[in-house]
Amino acid sequence: MDALWGFAAKIPESGPGAADARTFTIILNAVRQNLLVDAPLGEGENELAHRRERGVVEGRRIWEDVVGRWRNADLIVEEELVCAMGRLLLVGSRPRDWDDVLSLVEQTMDIPRLVPRLGSIEREALPRIRAPNTLPEFKPENEDEDSKRGGEFLALTVDGKKSRPLTYATPSNETLSMVLEACQKIVAPKAAEEYWEMLTDPGTYAIVPDNNNLHQRLRLLRQNRASTAVVRMLQDKSFANKLHLKPGTFRIAMSTCVRDKNNHNSLKNATQILQLMMDTLPDADPKTIQKYAELAVDFPLAKGEDLVEALTYLQPVANSIKVQLNVGTEKTYRGRSSADIKPLSEEARQDAVAALRKIYAVFDKLILSNLISEEQKAPFKAERARMSALINRLAFRASVKRVSLKSGPSASEEAQGETDDSAKVEVATEERREKLGFSRPSNNWRTHHNHPASPLTRSPPKSLTMGNDGGSIPKRRELVKEAARAPTAAQIKEARAESQDHAWNHCPLSSKPLAAPVVSDSLGTLYNKDSVLEFLLAEEGSAEKVEGEKVLAGRVKGLKDVVEVKFEVDVEAEGEKDKASGAGRREKWVCPVTRVEMGPGAKAVYVVPCGHAFAGSVVREVEEKICVQCNEAYAENDVIPILPTVPADIARLTLRARTLKEKGLTHALKKAPGSKKRKKTADASSADAKASTSEEDKKSAAKPEKKERQADNGIKNASTAYLTKRVLEEQEERNKRRKLGQNDNVKSLFSKGNQKADLANSKDYMTRGFSIGGK
Numbered sequence: 001m002d003a004l005w006g007f008a009a010k011i012p013e014s015g016p017g018a019a020d021a022r023t024f025t026i027i028l029n030a031v032r033q034n035l036l037v038d039a040p041l042g043e044g045e046n047e048l049a050h051r052r053e054r055g056v057v058e059g060r061r062i063w064e065d066v067v068g069r070w071r072n073a074d075l076i077v078e079e080e081l082v083c084a085m086g087r088l089l090l091v092g093s094r095p096r097d098w099d100d101v102l103s104l105v106e107q108t109m110d111i112p113r114l115v116p117r118l119g120s121i122e123r124e125a126l127p128r129i130r131a132p133n134t135l136p137e138f139k140p141e142n143e144d145e146d147s148k149r150g151g152e153f154l155a156l157t158v159d160g161k162k163s164r165p166l167t168y169a170t171p172s173n174e175t176l177s178m179v180l181e182a183c184q185k186i187v188a189p190k191a192a193e194e195y196w197e198m199l200t201d202p203g204t205y206a207i208v209p210d211n212n213n214l215h216q217r218l219r220l221l222r223q224n225r226a227s228t229a230v231v232r233m234l235q236d237k238s239f240a241n242k243l244h245l246k247p248g249t250f251r252i253a254m255s256t257c258v259r260d261k262n263n264h265n266s267l268k269n270a271t272q273i274l275q276l277m278m279d280t281l282p283d284a285d286p287k288t289i290q291k292y293a294e295l296a297v298d299f300p301l302a303k304g305e306d307l308v309e310a311l312t313y314l315q316p317v318a319n320s321i322k323v324q325l326n327v328g329t330e331k332t333y334r335g336r337s338s339a340d341i342k343p344l345s346e347e348a349r350q351d352a353v354a355a356l357r358k359i360y361a362v363f364d365k366l367i368l369s370n371l372i373s374e375e376q377k378a379p380f381k382a383e384r385a386r387m388s389a390l391i392n393r394l395a396f397r398a399s400v401k402r403v404s405l406k407s408g409p410s411a412s413e414e415a416q417g418e419t420d421d422s423a424k425v426e427v428a429t430e431e432r433r434e435k436l437g438f439s440r441p442s443n444n445w446r447t448h449h450n451h452p453a454s455p456l457t458r459s460p461p462k463s464l465t466m467g468n469d470g471g472s473i474p475k476r477r478e479l480v481k482e483a484a485r486a487p488t489a490a491q492i493k494e495a496r497a498e499s500q501d502h503a504w505n506h507c508p509l510s511s512k513p514l515a516a517p518v519v520s521d522s523l524g525t526l527y528n529k530d531s532v533l534e535f536l537l538a539e540e541g542s543a544e545k546v547e548g549e550k551v552l553a554g555r556v557k558g559l560k561d562v563v564e565v566k567f568e569v570d571v572e573a574e575g576e577k578d579k580a581s582g583a584g585r586r587e588k589w590v591c592p593v594t595r596v597e598m599g600p601g602a603k604a605v606y607v608v609p610c611g612h613a614f615a616g617s618v619v620r621e622v623e624e625k626i627c628v629q630c631n632e633a634y635a636e637n638d639v640i641p642i643l644p645t646v647p648a649d650i651a652r653l654t655l656r657a658r659t660l661k662e663k664g665l666t667h668a669l670k671k672a673p674g675s676k677k678r679k680k681t682a683d684a685s686s687a688d689a690k691a692s693t694s695e696e697d698k699k700s701a702a703k704p705e706k707k708e709r710q711a712d713n714g715i716k717n718a719s720t721a722y723l724t725k726r727v728l729e730e731q732e733e734r735n736k737r738r739k740l741g742q743n744d745n746v747k748s749l750f751s752k753g754n755q756k757a758d759l760a761n762s763k764d765y766m767t768r769g770f771s772i773g774g775k
């Protein structure tokens, strides 16, 4: 800076080598730059304001010099020079500096001031500038005589009459932006509008507004909470069409509506802006959408139909975001596919995910409100569930990516995206879990039957989701045997592999090898169907019932809580498996599409309601959600990982079970019978009641029987069919009792607690899913 002053001092007053407009432009810009950028370390607000004050005083002195030369026709004032001075004034510490921008423009461009000068008598009539961030000594009302600015920006006069200099500078877009900014700073929205009209009038200055002008104008409107004017502005075809509107334009416009939220039209205006954005930009802008969704949630005057309308408009918007993120079933949006969009940066990705979460919050607001009837809520609940599944998956992907970045070489995870082989993903997550101590030894029911030597076999679903349920209470002799043995990482790994292997081969209820028909509960655990039936029929309080309850932890109360998993059996490999794994399962299960064996280590899934099992990658690749085996449609959220090990999967299944329960559905997507917890009486199995079976029960009874005929094992199926019949009879009996109101007392005891729990669940429904998945 000093060097510049040294140089400036040597410039001759006139003649060749005298300072021209360019030189002064450079000097003024340098002064401003110095104020903005070169802040001394640890400078406080106060010091900054005073430093800026000194810089502006310096600039004003230079301007006196400029005007002197201009008056003598030694210098031509151009827009560039005017704007260099004007922008310096705009960083000044006093409202007077900002106000003088309009004087400067009048002086050099002959554009009359549209607001009376600060300090003039006419100005007294107007509201005072509040300037909340201005230091007290810089406020106009506190200015003493000494610090009052001179007339360096007053129009040139000769003997009190306005004299025309040789030339005036011609305003263009830069001047327009500068004038608008000055108006904003001195809170003169009406003047801003008049300046805009005047400068863009084709008959006078004919400035064609550019993006900066538009943004500046929109900021003024935002300051004034004029959301309706913003919409009019953006819809003005006379210039908006000529501009290449940017995402930033819509962000400013949308934040105006947020600021204007007490206006009953603001949400409608916001919706129009959203529509304009979707019509204008190739891809939806996540930040704008976030603001829109925020407004929809916070809008104090929201009615049911407002939210319904907002969600209707947000639907295509969400699709565009999904395409940008390359997730979900929609592969294109308005002809744009993920391939057309360059991969999002990490920041942009987070913005996009945040936008989806905000949209989710709008669903939540509608569903938790009493603005619309329960029946009307149904489709929104379904959509919210889909949304939640998607967000969970995104969170999971992000967590996998974080882990893979942290733990070294496989940074290519993101590129592989959703279609990559899950094995890699699982490895990464396993490592993560180890780090977080997920796999601390927890003895479980599986170990004491067949693997007594294993200290740490565990059931991942339970340890994660059920916490201290009965299932993970170790047997005394195990405690004694394994007390004080700290496992090594290798042991943990080995134990986990062993546990997975065991779970893929044995029914946890009976410890017998798995054999068709096999069923699965809501957490993807596999059981022999006849063991489940035996459990359901077992007498309350019997050892079998108590042990079974520990295993099932309340997940299976009836046949509707399990789905029969239909594995493709590799017939050629029959017997081969027998020799290989000894006492385990006899059938070799393969994916019907890839023919790859399904078992521990390879991610496998089945779909509800049909129960067909596939390799995980197959289902992910199928675009329309229709079972490849039987053409039955399924929802994305009804793809159940078999014996999942990834925390995000387990979290999703828990969430799904909870959501279904809220809707009164079971894991098999059937209507949950009656109250949520049923008290079973000891003599319930007595067959005195020959109740007529309801339509639904008839269906569910017919289904398994049909399937069992298809299978080969005749003896087993005969007994299974018999047991099925008995369970159904018993359920019917219970239903009848309930209808008669015999257990009303019990019901009222339980239902109150349940309702409360449900409410809490739905409230932190999202965060819960995340805290597990994001660990």
Ligand SMILES: [Zn+2]
Pocket (backbone or CB within 6 Å): 610, 611, 612, 627, 628, 629, 630, 631, 632
């Ligand atoms: Zn199927």
